[in-house]
Amino acid sequence: EIVLTQSPATLSLSPGDGATLSCGASQxxxxxxxxxxxxxxxxxxxxxxxxxxxxxxxxxRFSGSGSGTDFTLTISSLEPEDFAVYYCQQxxxxxxxxxxxxxxxxx
Amino acid sequence: QVQLVESGGGVVQPGRSLRLSCAASGFTFGSYGMxxxxxxxxxxxxxxxxxxxxxxxxxxGDSVKGRFSISRDNSRNTLDLQMNSLRIEDTAVYFCAxxxxxxxxxxxxxxxxxxxxxx
Numbered sequence: 252e253i254v255l256t257q258s259p260a261t262l263s264l265s266p267g268d269g270a271t272l273s274c275g276a277s278q279x280x281x282x283x284x285x286x287x288x289x290x291x292x293x294x295x296x297x298x299x300x301x302x303x304x305x306x307x308x309x310x311x312r313f314s315g316s317g318s319g320t321d322f323t324l325t326i327s328s329l330e331p332e333d334f335a336v337y338y339c340q341q342x343x344x345x346x347x348x349x350x351x352x353x354x355x356x357x358x
Numbered sequence: 359q360v361q362l363v364e365s366g367g368g369v370v371q372p373g374r375s376l377r378l379s380c381a382a383s384g385f386t387f388g389s390y391g392m393x394x395x396x397x398x399x400x401x402x403x404x405x406x407x408x409x410x411x412x413x414x415x416x417x418x419g420d421s422v423k424g425r426f427s428i429s430r431d432n433s434r435n436t437l438d439l440q441m442n443s444l445r446i447e448d449t450a451v452y453f454c455a456x457x458x459x460x461x462x463x464x465x466x467x468x469x470x471x472x473x474x475x476x477x
Contacts, residue, residue, distance in 0.1 A: 285463050287403075293469075294467035294468065294470060295403065295467060297463060297464060297465050300458065300461070338403055340463075342463065346405055346419050347393075347462055349403040350402070351402045352403075
């Protein structure tokens with residue numbers, strides 16, 4: 252199965268800062284990578300699909316890039332509601348796999 | 359609007375069975391593949407199973423293969439997960455999730471139902 256490695260595990264930043272989250276795949280997933288945001292007690296929310304496409308209703312401060320094995324989620328200027336856990340997911344090969352998450356916390 | 363509501367979770371002993379259900383509304387249920395994804399307490403997300411839009415294809419994660427069975431009833435807009443031979447490591451919140459535009463991205467999720475396997 253394809254292993255997705257997210258880094259860092261925890262990112263401590265302040266509102267207004269920019270954030271860069273990484274996701275590395277153990278083999279190429281082409282552009283079949285998505286990003287989700289999850290807040291405590293809630294279901295995940297789709298942010299980015301096909302590596303760089305924002306899902307409906309997602310603010311423009313969220314952007315995704317990358318292809319093959321290296322991907323990045325960038326949040327240009329953090330809002331208070333952006334502090335959450337972020338997961339990447341691949342659908343290139345079965346089984347579908349998720350990364351272990353990056354916790355974005357307030358510094 | 360899309361709504362997915364899971365039910366059926368609870369506390370069960372190892373080796374026993376449990377059946378989860380997901381009631382869907384707000385979209386044409388029979389047009390989309392549906393998945394179960396789980397999350398152990400304090401842990402990340404793990405894909406469990408998928409059933410195609412018409413119920414003809416089913417796939418499972420290795421950790422549940424042979425023990426869990428996914429099914430759907432398009433006439434009732436429901437998705438089920440029959441879980442047999444439960445193990446302590448099956449303890450998790452189980453989410454049902456809808457495919458996005460016939461891809462295996464998930465644009466809608468339920469709130470989840472907690473399954474606790476404990477003696």
